[in-house]
Amino acid sequence: MAGAAERPLSPHLQIYRPMLTMMMSIVHRITGVALYFGTALLVIWLLAAASSGQAFSTVNGLYGSWLGLLVLVGYSWALIHHALGGIRHFIWDTGAGFGPGPRELFAKLTIGGSVALTVVMWVVIWLVKG
């Protein structure tokens, strides 16, 4: 910006050794961006249901294909990861959990929890719906 003072910039990513909590912050942002576009998948499904039987079976076929299911598994993991990350932020909002122990634990719980819940969800879907 013209005329801006030459103030020192705060250190950014490239200056730090990669840490788990840093990675969780980045993944929270990436899953957020992915979910941003993922919402379109939900809306396409709703629009197809509102349009015609033919449109709906086309979308159903696409989402039910191997590639479609792969995207949906990724979508659900991103959703669960972002939701758990959000709960972590709510805990931090109260002022709690900033110490080295809790924040590392939150990071591990978010990763482990998101993978575990995604697997459980799809196993249940597979058992109930075949």
Next chain:
Amino acid sequence: MSVSPGSSMRTPRRRVAGLGSARSGTGHFWLQRLTAIGNLLLILIALPIVIAAAGQEQAQVVAIIGHPLVAIVLLLLLFSICFHMRIGMQVVIEDYVHTEGLKVLALIANTFFTIAVGSAGAFAVLKISFGG
């Protein structure tokens, strides 16, 4: 009557009031958290319903989505999610797009995308609920 820059009737405090970043930051933060709570609660209700409906024939899906309670949850979810999406993506754009023109274009596209996605989804749910 000409007023030289140094002799304005306005105080230095008044001249900068409202120009700084402190004007809307708290509101932005609050809305992000508020919609996050909404998303969490509504997803917990909507996700099992969407999973139950997924893969079924159109008539059955329409019957599920068309139920007033389900339709209301889906409408609230779309509303909450699209608000959350807009302010979340706004922060991402402001962090990474530093070219002024490109940044403004991206922010406009962000607003258009989220409103379009939200409106399209709401239209679909309403059309189904009203029996169309």
